[in-house]
Amino acid sequence: MANMTMIQAITQAMGLAMERDERVLVLGEDVGKNGGVFRATDGLWERFGAERVVDTPLAESSIVGSSVGLAIGGMRPIAEIQFLGFIYETMDQIGSQASRIRFRSLGRYHVPLVIRAPFGGGVRTPEIHSDSLEAFFAHTPGIKVVIPSTPYQAKGLLLSAIKDPDPVIYLEPMRLYRSFREEVPDDWYELPIGKARIVREGTDVTLVAWGPMVPVAQAAAESALQDGISVEVIDVCTVNPFDSATIVQSVQKTGRAVVVHEAVRSGGFGAEVAATIQEGAFLSLEAPVLRVTGYDTPFPVPSVEDYWLPDASRVLAALRQTVGY
């Protein structure tokens, strides 16, 4: 057990997986000697060598497309896309290839591939580096989408993703990389993909979040106590497959729901959550399901991003609105 940050937990998980299974290799831009631009692969090149920690040419489609071949050929690639905003360069290799090889070949081939990508705002990056694009992949059959929110979750979910026989997009909230530490077991452990997590129990409102919005939701829930509002916070953990049962059960208890995500509002995964709630808990609802999200604009420049990003005060306002409905 060690007290560590999320980025350390991610590095440790990859090191463990590479020790345990020699088919596991890491590939991407600057992941080798440099240890990744966020140091996620720090020390792996020294430990496992340049054949297993591979600095690729600077081309995202070739990173994912060759990983598809590597995976079909018996390897277990972990591909890093340096920032999620650059993933558009390889959308075909994800959306039409990695996700469909099992389906296309009726199970003769499968693609045990993990695509890791940092994402989200709050760290003053240049243009394109902060975009939250999880909804694209929640909308893509054949892949799984995992978004951790704590160091403990990050390690256990990444180990599950590496063991998973199907392609997993593993999205790392950049601003949580080093924002706090928690106790993380040194050994191998797995957390289930497709299972939401109740972060905090409550009775008045269900507050649904994932990734970088989980701490924001927790802060808002804490503030709401002052108003006498008891908030149940749920971390979705994986948006594909989506654990609707945990959320529906919670709303059946609370009668109210607010969904928070950093991504732009329209067509965001929050809409899926809201639709699922009204399908599954309609008669329990005391108020419309509310969304607190980024606005329908490109992610703005760093000088104004704090105005754009959902924060605890916007979430608190939504909590008050739903209780006062």
Place this chain on the structure above:
Amino acid sequence: MNPETEFPLQQVLDENGKLVGDRSQVTDDELKDFYRWLVLLRTLDQRAWNLQRQGRIGTYAPFSGQEAAQIGAAAALNKGDWLCPSYRDWGALIYAGVPLYYPFLNAMGNPVSGKIPDDVNALPVQVVIAAQILHSVGLAWSSKLQNQNRVAIPFFGDGATSQGDFHEALNLAAVVKAPVVFVCQNNQWAISVPISRQMNTKTIAQRALAYDIEGVRVDGNDIIAMYQTLKQMVAHARSGAGPVLVEAVTYRLGAHTTADDPTRYRESEEAERLARREPISRLKTYLQEAGLLSEEDIQRVDEEAKADVEDAVKKAEQYPKMAPESFFDNVYETMTDPLKKQRGQFQASLAQGGVTHG
């Protein structure tokens, strides 16, 4: 640099069936077998066209004219090597061991055509242009990492060389020295766009220079040149010397697909002139003049091809239809909860007669 002299067209058998080069790496028996394969695949392809016109199969992409390029390359591989085809490469797949009825099943919308038999290392046909080229790099790379000594061949056309994935694949393969033999079938047309609108270069082979890899230009309608050159190139890749780019110069005798009419964009003069270069007649002439193929042989090969193709048509038409709910299978190894729920709803609506299609 003059690309056409730097990358001269490798030819052993000219379009009149005259030997113009060395054929020492191919035996008489192999040539007779190639002839049989060429006739079989041409028969299959033309039958598929007719079946589509009769409404018995759906959209089909014919490969007539390109049989030698596909067979010559596939024949140069060892068992266990990887083949990554596009939708026009059924010839290569069938030569490698995929059943003759698969292209019919594919055009009938039966997904079994994607289930490559376990003893054949080939990917299902790729629809997205150039995507499979990157898969072949990963497959060859995985072989290298696991010391499997396998080579990968992706098949693609001249149009695919305009895609980013083509460039990214050649670059990555060159950097990691992946044993890939990139086989471009330059059939002169990407649907309606001629090669002169597709690229500014005189040859495709010359692009090898940009990646500092081996490049070669072959008469793709000359099965002897294809087979002998590919044998060499496969050995080069297998030795660890890095990837190779092969430009097989050929011609699409027919349309892009059954949904296309090439008379809208191709001059009949060109089509007639280039049709004379097609691969079967020249091999037939050569074998006849060399005393390796009699009139009886020709007739027997034709009859056997027809019988095999009719048998394949029958197998495809009698193949069990896909059960509707099976589209929920093979999305993931273990069906996810949301999918289980959707399948349950689908089955319930089927049971209630709520779904009336098909």
